[in-house]
Amino acid sequence: MKKIINTVDQVENQMVEGMVKAYPQYLKKLECGNVVVRADKKEGKVALISGGGSGHEPAHGGYVGEGMLDAAVAGAVFTSPTPDQIYEGIKAVATDKGVLMVIKNYTGDVMNFEMAREMAEMEGIKIAQVVTNDDVAVDGSLYTVGRRGVAGTVFIHKIAGALAERGGELEEVRAVAEKVIAGVRTMGMAIRPCTVPAAGVPGFELSEEEMEVGIGIHGEPGTHREALKTADEIVDMLMDKILADLDYSGSEVAVMINGAGATPLMELFIVNNRVFDILAEKGIKVYKTFVGEYMTSLEMEGFSISLLKLDGELKELLDAKADTPAFKA
Amino acid sequence: MKKIINTVDQVENQMVEGMVKAYPQYLKKLECGNVVVRADKKEGKVALISGGGSGHEPAHGGYVGEGMLDAAVAGAVFTSPTPDQIYEGIKAVATDKGVLMVIKNYTGDVMNFEMAREMAEMEGIKIAQVVTNDDVAVDGSLYTVGRRGVAGTVFIHKIAGALAERGGELEEVRAVAEKVIAGVRTMGMAIRPCTVPAAGVPGFELSEEEMEVGIGIHGEPGTHREALKTADEIVDMLMDKILADLDYSGSEVAVMINGAGATPLMELFIVNNRVFDILAEKGIKVYKTFVGEYMTSLEMEGFSISLLKLDGELKELLDAKADTPAFKA
Numbered sequence: 297m298k299k300i301i302n303t304v305d306q307v308e309n310q311m312v313e314g315m316v317k318a319y320p321q322y323l324k325k326l327e328c329g330n331v332v333v334r335a336d337k338k339e340g341k342v343a344l345i346s347g348g349g350s351g352h353e354p355a356h357g358g359y360v361g362e363g364m365l366d367a368a369v370a371g372a373v374f375t376s377p378t379p380d381q382i383y384e385g386i387k388a389v390a391t392d393k394g395v396l397m398v399i400k401n402y403t404g405d406v407m408n409f410e411m412a413r414e415m416a417e418m419e420g421i422k423i424a425q426v427v428t429n430d431d432v433a434v435d436g437s438l439y440t441v442g443r444r445g446v447a448g449t450v451f452i453h454k455i456a457g458a459l460a461e462r463g464g465e466l467e468e469v470r471a472v473a474e475k476v477i478a479g480v481r482t483m484g485m486a487i488r489p490c491t492v493p494a495a496g497v498p499g500f501e502l503s504e505e506e507m508e509v510g511i512g513i514h515g516e517p518g519t520h521r522e523a524l525k526t527a528d529e530i531v532d533m534l535m536d537k538i539l540a541d542l543d544y545s546g547s548e549v550a551v552m553i554n555g556a557g558a559t560p561l562m563e564l565f566i567v568n569n570r571v572f573d574i575l576a577e578k579g580i581k582v583y584k585t586f587v588g589e590y591m592t593s594l595e596m597e598g599f600s601i602s603l604l605k606l607d608g609e610l611k612e613l614l615d616a617k618a619d620t621p622a623f624k625a
Numbered sequence: 626m627k628k629i630i631n632t633v634d635q636v637e638n639q640m641v642e643g644m645v646k647a648y649p650q651y652l653k654k655l656e657c658g659n660v661v662v663r664a665d666k667k668e669g670k671v672a673l674i675s676g677g678g679s680g681h682e683p684a685h686g687g688y689v690g691e692g693m694l695d696a697a698v699a700g701a702v703f704t705s706p707t708p709d710q711i712y713e714g715i716k717a718v719a720t721d722k723g724v725l726m727v728i729k730n731y732t733g734d735v736m737n738f739e740m741a742r743e744m745a746e747m748e749g750i751k752i753a754q755v756v757t758n759d760d761v762a763v764d765g766s767l768y769t770v771g772r773r774g775v776a777g778t779v780f781i782h783k784i785a786g787a788l789a790e791r792g793g794e795l796e797e798v799r800a801v802a803e804k805v806i807a808g809v810r811t812m813g814m815a816i817r818p819c820t821v822p823a824a825g826v827p828g829f830e831l832s833e834e835e836m837e838v839g840i841g842i843h844g845e846p847g848t849h850r851e852a853l854k855t856a857d858e859i860v861d862m863l864m865d866k867i868l869a870d871l872d873y874s875g876s877e878v879a880v881m882i883n884g885a886g887a888t889p890l891m892e893l894f895i896v897n898n899r900v901f902d903i904l905a906e907k908g909i910k911v912y913k914t915f916v917g918e919y920m921t922s923l924e925m926e927g928f929s930i931s932l933l934k935l936d937g938e939l940k941e942l943l944d945a946k947a948d949t950p951a952f953k954a
């Protein structure tokens with residue numbers, strides 16, 4: 297295992313410390329563990345909390361700040377945070393207007409966030425939740441019942457976060473998050489695996505001629521493995537599946553081309569070149585495009601495409617001010 | 626060679642097309658080749674132009690926009706753009722106030738930008754230039770006489786771009802760029818190489834236990850190769866060299882932890898954790914930190930540390946509004 301780290305048991309702590317030291321204007325870390333919250337708590341708004349295993353940086357700590365999240369909870373690499381950790385995060389950011397939990401659909405995450413919710417409700421905290429499940433590749437996989445929550449989650453942070461920031465009530469913020477979940481679809485692929493530090497060996501292996509299609513953000517198997525194709529052929533395959541899953545015809549969309557961690561930005565732009573052309577052919581208008589690393593998988597090499605169907609409300613909230621380490625609008 | 630591309634001869638074109646399709650609000654492409662300019666030309670300001678070989682994305686097209694560059698010229702991967710290309714870029718953005726060329730110190734880049742400058746001057750365009758050379762690793766290397774220009778160049782784009790945006794004269798913008806060059810130092814390392822598409826094989830090879838210290842952004846050799854150390858030990862080694870090169874004592878600094886392309890963000894934060902502590906020990910105050918991919922080398926895995934010495938003027942210009950695809954402030 298070749299990594300730029302110190303010891304395997306310190307990667308999460310030192311990552312969170314390094315992030316907070318980079319962005320003291322945005323973040324502070326709670327004493328109780330790897331939970332980051334806004335440097336200045338904002339009262340009078342619905343608080344958004346998200347999180348999950350580490351290894352997906354900048355998700356989710358990079359999205360803590362004005363117009364997005366109030367707290368992010370980081371578990372061990374690719375491992376759900378504990379209910380206690382999540383509960384501490386909730387307590388730190390809860391306001392009278394309540395708390396919305398944004399949970400990616402993985403069995404461990406859902407279970408632990410829901411346990412934390414019960415703990416918080418016993419303390420009288422008003423709380424609601426949404427579960428993101430944007431990955432169209434497979435229905436049920438290694439760590440999940442139902443579809444997996446992947447890069448499209450960042451659109452929930454952005455849009456629900458914007459409504460919370462402008463004073464939306466808990467039920468309104470939850471409803472707009474559900475609207476985003478209903479309109480966002482994602483599919484990914486990879487050409488090289490990643491290695492969880494504590495495991496020391498890659499999560500899967502691919503030959504020099506193979507790719508994994510429909511892969512999850514922890515390297516979980518997708519729909520199938522096949523010979524590596526050209527970028528355009530790969531995009532065609534992923535877009536076919538996304539567009540078959542939801543009717544985007546006549547819509548305006550936001551596009552996210554998300555790098556898995558080790559993919560050169562050059563290749564992500566080559567991918568976008570084709571995505572844009574496919575959408576143009578189909579009369580689907582691109583309102584805004586995001587290309588970069590939004591929800592990574594350590595040093596996995598690959599990408600995902602997310603499409604979000606927009607209406608007037610979602611466009612306005614997507615464009616609203618956001619000021620966080622990893623997302624500014 | 627395992628890459629997400631179509632054909633080797635189309636990587637640069639399709640990358641630039643994909644970038645412009647992603648960011649039409651910021652960028653347009655000139656007809657004459659891989660030159661991107663601001664979507665809306667701004668008159669009455671000094672125009673900034675930069676560029677170099679492709680493969681360093683988001684440099685430099687990602688920095689075209691308000692408060693930074695007016696044009697970016699992209700050569701083939703790791704190959705200088707031609708004088709004609711650069712000249713077309715200059716002509717497209719030149720104003721009465723003149724043009725500043727920001728050139729990274731590589732022999733081909735300097736030669737071709739200077740030839741373009743001569744062509745532009747014959748057309749009566751007022752033009753000045755600065756050459757960045759922030760890499761402290763080696764004095765002279767594979768493609769360069771003198772020190773190489775690397776990630777610190779992004780600070781020149783930001784700070785000189787801010788002064789140009791607020792109406793600075795050509796000589797003032799050039800002078801502030803020189804001030805940044807005088808105060809910025811960078812050093813990098815890598816644990817895995819990258820493959821230029823047209824070459825098809827990695828630019829160098831490292832065993833599973835080795836790292837290259839002081840590497841350039843094209844994978845050029847640095848100071849030496851040695852056994853891979855811990856993140857903290859690597860940072861100590863790079864910081865020793867940077868801090869020995871320029872006296873930062875008592876200064877405030879901006880820090881950039883730049884990923885080479887395939888380095889997980891988690892590892893860059895672990896690096897920053899140590900950089901911050903070293904600076905704190907030495908009484909050097911961190912004013913602002915940037916962690917991410919600013920000047921990459923395709924899928925090379927490694928990072929560089931840049932330190933920029935700040936004064937009141939530089940802090941104000943660093944904080945001034947920037948609105949570009951890859952850098953917002």
